Amino acid sequence: MFDRCDPNTMAVVDTAQQEARELGHNHVGTEHLLLALVRHRDLLPTPVGALLPGADEVKNRLAEVMGDPPRPPDTELLKLVGIDLEEVRASVRRTFGDDALNQLGRRRVHQPWQPWRRPSRRCTSLLAGSMSAACRFKEAFERARRDSDRRHRDLIDPVTLLVGMIDVEEAMSNRLLRDTGVDPDVVRQVAREAA
Amino acid sequence: MLNDAVDSRDPTVGLAAVAALRDLVEELEELHVDNARQLGWSWQAIADGLGITRQSVHKKHHVRRGRRS
Numbered sequence: 714m715f716d717r718c719d720p721n722t723m724a725v726v727d728t729a730q731q732e733a734r735e736l737g738h739n740h741v742g743t744e745h746l747l748l749a750l751v752r753h754r755d756l757l758p759t760p761v762g763a764l765l766p767g768a769d770e771v772k773n774r775l776a777e778v779m780g781d782p783p784r785p786p787d788t789e790l791l792k793l794v795g796i797d798l799e800e801v802r803a804s805v806r807r808t809f810g811d812d813a814l815n816q817l818g819r820r821r822v823h824q825p826w827q828p829w830r831r832p833s834r835r836c837t838s839l840l841a842g843s844m845s846a847a848c849r850f851k852e853a854f855e856r857a858r859r860d861s862d863r864r865h866r867d868l869i870d871p872v873t874l875l876v877g878m879i880d881v882e883e884a885m886s887n888r889l890l891r892d893t894g895v896d897p898d899v900v901r902q903v904a905r906e907a908a
Numbered sequence: 909m910l911n912d913a914v915d916s917r918d919p920t921v922g923l924a925a926v927a928a929l930r931d932l933v934e935e936l937e938e939l940h941v942d943n944a945r946q947l948g949w950s951w952q953a954i955a956d957g958l959g960i961t962r963q964s965v966h967k968k969h970h971v972r973r974g975r976r977s
Contacts (some may be wrong), residue, residue: 753949763911785924787928790924790925790928790929791923791928791929791932793921794925794926794931801936803933805936809939813939838935839928839932840939880960
């Protein structure tokens, strides 16, 4: 997914993962990508960077949307009840092979039919490993890649990634942008003009 | 850092641990149900194995498996 990123974009991706880890989230999504782009606004064309909200603003809004404090990583939680997640992974790998685990990682984990349960926020597999990329995060890269192809560019730069992210209509990042008083469409337009 | 902060008497942590455990069980169930289906087990046999009704297994897993067999 990241093979087409230029060094600046890789720096953004690293920051996004770091943000997710610090927040105690078990996935990296467009909300973390937005936070990373905001922090690296110096890597964006100046008029675009000037439009983006402050990092703290985004973080506060995200905390409100998520509605609860960050929790410890799953491995720590499971250790509390006597489960070693690594052991379980190893045993699944022994029984069903690596393929089964990879498949779990690839698809969205189905929300089991249990009317008494609230929909889970987990959109990645526990067994497949930590820190999987959320579907919309991947889609942002896919769109950025296609955009780069269209403009005959080998590598994805941060501003192209930003536009790719905005193009994912239902992404959490767009909601956060709107909530912080920034119109994603305006950002896209300015970014296109600056690119 | 979290290791020190983790205290299972703290309901926030204890409840989150239970939720994670439940998610883990769901994933393991999916793996084993898929395996049983691939081996040709009927929904009834799988339900018996899990100790729940055929209807619940069917509703939960048949839909998830995209209604393929």
